[in-house]
Amino acid sequence: MPELPEVETLATDLRRLLTGAEFKSVEVLWPRSVAMPTAEELVRQLPGHQIQDVSRRGKFLVLSLSGSSALLIHLRMSGRVRVEPATAPVDSHARVIFHLADGRRMLFSDPRKFGRIYWTADAHCVLGDLGPEPLDDDFTACDFWTRLSAHKGALKPLLLNQTVLAGLGNIYTDEALFAAGLHPLRKANTLSVAEGERLYHAIREVLQQAIWHRGTTLDDERYQDAEGRPGGHAQHLRVYRRAGQPCLRCGTPIQRTVVGTRGTYFCPHCQH
Numbered sequence: 001m002p003e004l005p006e007v008e009t010l011a012t013d014l015r016r017l018l019t020g021a022e023f024k025s026v027e028v029l030w031p032r033s034v035a036m037p038t039a040e041e042l043v044r045q046l047p048g049h050q051i052q053d054v055s056r057r058g059k060f061l062v063l064s065l066s067g068s069s070a071l072l073i074h075l076r077m078s079g080r081v082r083v084e085p086a087t088a089p090v091d092s093h094a095r096v097i098f099h100l101a102d103g104r105r106m107l108f109s110d111p112r113k114f115g116r117i118y119w120t121a122d123a124h125c126v127l128g129d130l131g132p133e134p135l136d137d138d139f140t141a142c143d144f145w146t147r148l149s150a151h152k153g154a155l156k157p158l159l160l161n162q163t164v165l166a167g168l169g170n171i172y173t174d175e176a177l178f179a180a181g182l183h184p185l186r187k188a189n190t191l192s193v194a195e196g197e198r199l200y201h202a203i204r205e206v207l208q209q210a211i212w213h214r215g216t217t218l219d220d221e222r223y224q225d226a227e228g229r230p231g232g233h234a235q236h237l238r239v240y241r242r243a244g245q246p247c248l249r250c251g252t253p254i255q256r257t258v259v260g261t262r263g264t265y266f267c268p269h270c271q272h
């Protein structure tokens, strides 16, 4: 599932590829992929709008369009966005095809069909509940500790909660908790200020490294960038999907457990 580094990589690609492009027509092959407005309205009214910028908020792609509206794409489990020539064969999992006036197309494909597209003049209506951006300059370690200390729950589900912090998913939560030496089931409100600071820096470092490597593509997942290339971060993961293999710090076998419904990887020695 694409998380902050994968969506950031896509946003950077799409900004380079699509700024200035204009929508010529839209084909909706799976209407439920369009959450807002109706698929019919999108098809009728989007053509003629120009893409002015592309950015990211949490795990959402944000395409800023002419006329002060935004096209938001939430990839969820398996969504992909690719820019390709109109002559390329159409992916069998294509759900929405955005034809561009310059002859290319932006394809939204999604094998598992959980991804959603929103076109709205009020992006806040969709994004308003998201917590702070972990890489923003104005998000501080002190902010983070204050947020955590208000919760009695375990760290892992809390970090996955997009209203607490935007952008983390299963992979980078496990990686950040390992980097900080904190057990996934540790109660958030028992963290010292120093531990909170450690986790804050671990999250930022893990995300920045993964962005540097253009995201994580695992064998059974289909994350690709906007031009169909996989990310390079999988080989740098330190605990995720490494159950039974020695911890890179202490040699203890990495353990897998389930927290909530999510497979969770940790070192029982480094994260006791």
Ligand SMILES: [Zn+2]
Binding pocket: 247, 248, 249, 250, 251, 252, 267, 268, 269, 270, 271
């Ligand atoms: Zn260890």
